[in-house]
Amino acid sequence: MGYMVQHGLKRARPAELVAGTLSVLTARMDYLPRGTADGWRTVELQRLRHPGEAVVSMYARGRDYHKVLRARLQQLSDRIVAAIGPFGHRVFTDSAPVLEVELAARSGLGWRGKHTLLLHRDAGSLFFLGEIFIDMALPLSAPIKGHCGTCSACIAACPTQAIVAPYRLDARRCISYLTIEHAGPIPPDLRSLLGNRIYGCDDCQLVCPWNKFAQRSALPDFDPRGGLTGQDLAHLFAWSQEEFLRRTEGNPIRRIGHQAWLRNIAVALGNAVRQSKVGSESAMKNALTLRLDHPSALVREHVAWALRQVPECTAASPC
Numbered sequence: 001m002g003y004m005v006q007h008g009l010k011r012a013r014p015a016e017l018v019a020g021t022l023s024v025l026t027a028r029m030d031y032l033p034r035g036t037a038d039g040w041r042t043v044e045l046q047r048l049r050h051p052g053e054a055v056v057s058m059y060a061r062g063r064d065y066h067k068v069l070r071a072r073l074q075q076l077s078d079r080i081v082a083a084i085g086p087f088g089h090r091v092f093t094d095s096a097p098v099l100e101v102e103l104a105a106r107s108g109l110g111w112r113g114k115h116t117l118l119l120h121r122d123a124g125s126l127f128f129l130g131e132i133f134i135d136m137a138l139p140l141s142a143p144i145k146g147h148c149g150t151c152s153a154c155i156a157a158c159p160t161q162a163i164v165a166p167y168r169l170d171a172r173r174c175i176s177y178l179t180i181e182h183a184g185p186i187p188p189d190l191r192s193l194l195g196n197r198i199y200g201c202d203d204c205q206l207v208c209p210w211n212k213f214a215q216r217s218a219l220p221d222f223d224p225r226g227g228l229t230g231q232d233l234a235h236l237f238a239w240s241q242e243e244f245l246r247r248t249e250g251n252p253i254r255r256i257g258h259q260a261w262l263r264n265i266a267v268a269l270g271n272a273v274r275q276s277k278v279g280s281e282s283a284m285k286n287a288l289t290l291r292l293d294h295p296s297a298l299v300r301e302h303v304a305w306a307l308r309q310v311p312e313c314t315a316a317s318p319c
């Protein structure tokens with residue numbers, strides 16, 4: 001995430017990013033899939049109790065939001081042009097050095113929760129943010145009051161204690177950073193805390209009481225696809241590079257590449273074999289063993305670590 005330092009104050013000064021910007025239109029797009037049944041938070045929390053199941057963060061089970069939101073913001077800009085005539089504008093979603101949560105909070109789209117994400121009483125936090133920078137001075141909308149109160153459920157639920165204080169995140173400990181943004185080895189002292197989360201993490205949002213009010217998306221784009229939900233770790237670990245690329249086409253997971261995919265799943269397999277009942281770990285052990293001579297040193301090291309998690313055979317607990 002070194003780009004944050006490189007961009008310096010451009011991040012906080014929209015007119016330095018796009019010359020002539022006078023206002024920013026902020027938008028949210030809900031991503032809870034259309035057909036999600038009530039009780040979905042319990043279902044998602046249960047997945048974390050099945051060590052052999054791979055858990056991909058909810059935002060990444062469908063189409064890559066960057067494309068969907070950008071296209072829709074562009075369409076909105078085109079409609080405004082059709083209504084009022086040409087004006088200078090540029091759309092963003094996570095695509096440039098823009099402080100999206102801060103802009104959204106200041107414009108009243110929600111308040112920043114103690115987990116640092118934006119949330120709203122009527123929508124929880126399961127939405128993406130995007131912006132249109134424009135060269136017209138519009139009346140400002142006002143921020144809204146925060147409603148976290150004395151709650152600290154997200155802080156308590158974070159598996160790696162990444163929320164080091166209310167509204168303060170140590171990204172180096174966040175599973176989302178470790179499994180998506182981080183390119184190197186996952187720090188050994190954090191590996192067991194990742195559990196079966198192989199891409200991103202939703203825990204701080206799953207426990208948030210306001211996500212009872214999370215809105216279903218109106219779009220088919222975020223329907224789960226590519227066989228990424230409810231899959232066995234061993235099954236996903238067996239995907240070749242070609243299969244990985246084919247299955248993740250149009251999905252944000254593709255960005256991390258096959259090597260980081262295997263790294264993440266190796267950690268989850270290590271965590272699963274450590275907890276598994278005698279005998280039930282053999283498929284996972286076999287899957288790991290088949291990757292012991294993978295060309296990537298990163299993958300090999302994580303596989304070797306995972307195999308070291310297999311419980312010792314003892315007289316009390318024979319193999």
Ligand code: B12
Binds near residue numbers: 129
């Ligand atoms: C880097 C990043 C991450 C990092 C760091 C997260 C973080 N909390 O900072 C990692 C990889 C860990 C991450 C994880 C996730 N992310 Co992320 N991430 C981003 C990204 C690209 C930049 C955020 C950022 O700048 N962080 C740095 C901190 C320092 O900035 P900040 O949080 O805005 O807050 C500070 C400033 O605003 C500053 N500030 C306040 N006032 C002022 C005034 C001035 C003048 C200045 C200079 C500064 C300033 O003080 C604040 C506190 O330090 C944004 C997209 C974007 N371009 O904004 C998405 C974004 C925040 N992520 C998003 C999502 C969905 C996630 C995950 C939920 C994904 C997942 N399920 O795995 C997790 C959630 C983890 C969590 N609890 O935050 C969404 C959040 C939507 C929402 N409802 O809020 C965003 C907005 C992407 C999007 N377009 O939708 N993410």
Ligand code: SF4
Binds near residue numbers: 161169
């Ligand atoms: S995404 Fe997961 S690891 Fe990151 S702060 Fe939230 S609960 Fe903690």
Ligand code: SF4
Binds near residue numbers: 113114119152209210
């Ligand atoms: S879990 Fe509680 S403290 Fe955390 S964001 Fe939600 S309401 Fe705020």
